Amino acid sequence: MKRDIEVEVNGNRYRRTVEPRMLLTDFIRHELRLTGTHVGCEHGVCGACTIHFDGEPVRACVMLAVQADGHSLRTVESLAEEGQLNRLQRAFNECHGLQCGFCTPGFLMTLQPVVDAGEQLSDDEIRDAISGNLCRCTGYQQIVDAVNSALAPSQPDGHASTS
Amino acid sequence: MKPPAFEYEAPSTVEDAARLLADGGDDAKLLAGGQSLIPLLNLRFAAPSLLIDLNGVLELAHINEAAGELRIGALVRHSAVAGHALVAERHPLLAEALGYVAHPQIRNRGTIGGTTAHSDPAAEVPVVLLMSDARVIAHSTRGQREIAVDDLFVSIFTTSLEPDEIITEVIIPDRHVEPGTITGSSFQEFARRHGDYAIGGGAAIVELDAEGICRNARVGLLGAGMRPEESKAAAAVLENSTLAEDTVREAARVATAEINPLGNVHGDVQYRREVIREMTFRAVMTAANKAKAGTA
Numbered sequence: 100m101k102r103d104i105e106v107e108v109n110g111n112r113y114r115r116t117v118e119p120r121m122l123l124t125d126f127i128r129h130e131l132r133l134t135g136t137h138v139g140c141e142h143g144v145c146g147a148c149t150i151h152f153d154g155e156p157v158r159a160c161v162m163l164a165v166q167a168d169g170h171s172l173r174t175v176e177s178l179a180e181e182g183q184l185n186r187l188q189r190a191f192n193e194c195h196g197l198q199c200g201f202c203t204p205g206f207l208m209t210l211q212p213v214v215d216a217g218e219q220l221s222d223d224e225i226r227d228a229i230s231g232n233l234c235r236c237t238g239y240q241q242i243v244d245a246v247n248s249a250l251a252p253s254q255p256d257g258h259a260s261t262s
Numbered sequence: 263m264k265p266p267a268f269e270y271e272a273p274s275t276v277e278d279a280a281r282l283l284a285d286g287g288d289d290a291k292l293l294a295g296g297q298s299l300i301p302l303l304n305l306r307f308a309a310p311s312l313l314i315d316l317n318g319v320l321e322l323a324h325i326n327e328a329a330g331e332l333r334i335g336a337l338v339r340h341s342a343v344a345g346h347a348l349v350a351e352r353h354p355l356l357a358e359a360l361g362y363v364a365h366p367q368i369r370n371r372g373t374i375g376g377t378t379a380h381s382d383p384a385a386e387v388p389v390v391l392l393m394s395d396a397r398v399i400a401h402s403t404r405g406q407r408e409i410a411v412d413d414l415f416v417s418i419f420t421t422s423l424e425p426d427e428i429i430t431e432v433i434i435p436d437r438h439v440e441p442g443t444i445t446g447s448s449f450q451e452f453a454r455r456h457g458d459y460a461i462g463g464g465a466a467i468v469e470l471d472a473e474g475i476c477r478n479a480r481v482g483l484l485g486a487g488m489r490p491e492e493s494k495a496a497a498a499v500l501e502n503s504t505l506a507e508d509t510v511r512e513a514a515r516v517a518t519a520e521i522n523p524l525g526n527v528h529g530d531v532q533y534r535r536e537v538i539r540e541m542t543f544r545a546v547m548t549a550a551n552k553a554k555a556g557t558a
């Protein structure tokens with residue numbers, strides 16, 4: 100039986116009627132037309148579908164749309180600030196943290212809380228933080244570089260640190 | 263890669279969930295973190311007629327301190343268990359093991375009740391629960407009962423729960439510690455990538471007295487067969503010894519002499535047995551060193 104749900108996504112309220120079997124990824128992409136959230140494996144392995152559910156990174160492909168009823172979500176579309184890439188996104192751009200870009204939304208949503216926490220991390224800790232996200236292009240080193248860059252204290256003429 | 267059709271209910275109390283499960287028959291399934299069940303639905307390995315979502319049952323989301331034990335509600339997420347001060351203080355092995363469970367996004371959803379009910383011999387938490395003499399509360403419309411985890415884990419993905427029973431709590435008794443001893447513990451596993459299911463692993467809790475003699479030992483094995491395993495024989499080798507390297511090697515050999523890990527493309531039976539033996543050796547040595555550092 101279909102169910103009515105009300106979900107807040109990136110600050111906007113949406114009401115929809117969905118089948119219980121609809122995955123949260125399909126809801127976000129097909130019902131809300133927010134196609135920034137990508138789908139790689141659809142069984143919880145690749146991390147491309149990472150979003151924030153009540154503030155915490157989760158994999159949207161192993162959640163149901165009905166489970167989002169009454170909850171608040173954020174997707175990669177919410178990261179840009181006033182139409183400009185945010186600090187983490189710029190760091191990915193500048194450090195070549197992406198090539199094809201398929202995995203990028205998932206990495207960004209996984210890493211945004213890490214960057215927001217503002218703690219300096221070792222390369223090993225960064226690799227641990229991204230262990231749940233697969234990238235077939237970069238070999239990960241540039242992603243680690245991007246996180247380091249996003250975490251580096253602002254410098255007047257620095258790369259990702261300029262505003 | 264889409265789940266088959268099912269009905270969905272989201273009760274807000276254990277009573278309602280138990281009634282739905284009892285009425286739903288064999289084809290009804292509980293949904294906790296969904297980190298094992300939803301992949302199984304997407305892959306069409308499971309096709310329940312009804313999913314009973316426990317995520318709104320807030321009475322299952324507590325961690326309570328009771329007389330001599332810690333009671334963890336079934337819905338407490340892996341990340342919350344790992345980060346809890348009482349867990350760190352009384353059951354550091356559980357917190358350490360959770361660091362190996364999947365990835366941060368999965369630990370934000372997966373629950374202690376889910377991993378316990380799932381009964382996967384490759385899962386870290388069940389091994390630690392076995393080594394900790396944990397129990398679960400199984401609740402149904404017929405009442406509730408306590409089950410020792412040793413009786414709960416029957417085989418791979420199979421527990422002794424009745425189809426209408428819900429795990430509501432996991433209870434971990436405080437470790438009984440002899441006065442004047444110091445305890446060390448360690449979880450060691452080998453995986454191709456941190457967070458993936460391990461090829462194999464071992465875990466140890468050792469209690470050393472002031473003379474450095476091991477008074478008490480527990481040895482657990484990850485991925486050693488059809489269910490989480492504990493080796494009493496290995497513990498017997500360690501007890502009353504000083505945990506010298508040779509003794510620990512012998513204990514690891516004894517622990518893995520008769521195990522039958524499930525071989526697959528990531529490692530055949532013989533390779534896995536060797537990995538588990540080495541991880542068990544390292545776990546005991548590391549646990550012993552931690553205890554010795556504490557004694558010093």
Ligand SMILES: Cc1cc2nc3c(=O)[nH]c(=O)nc-3n(C[C@H](O)[C@H](O)[C@H](O)COP(=O)(O)OP(=O)(O)OC[C@H]3O[C@@H](n4cnc5c(N)ncnc54)[C@H](O)[C@@H]3O)c2cc1C
Pocket residue numbers: 142143144291292293294295296297298299300301316336362363364365368371372373374375376377379380384385386387427428429430457458459460
């Ligand atoms: C990519 C990936 C990697 C992973 N790696 C690991 C790993 O390395 N180690 C590891 O241990 N796990 C791993 N997991 C699994 C994860 O830890 C799961 O969270 C856990 O196994 C199941 O918990 P859950 O709460 O998600 O349960 P669910 O998926 O919701 O349920 C699992 C089963 O338990 C039943 N169930 C759930 N709750 C109850 C209850 N209270 N009472 C009775 N039955 C119940 C369900 O009906 C279902 O049959 C991984 C998962 C993924 C997707």
Ligand code: FES
Pocket residue numbers: 137138139140141142143144145146147148149158159160161
């Ligand atoms: S699409 Fe969700 S983890 Fe791969």
Ligand code: FES
Pocket residue numbers: 196197198199200201202203233234235236237
């Ligand atoms: S940039 Fe192509 S998969 Fe990561």
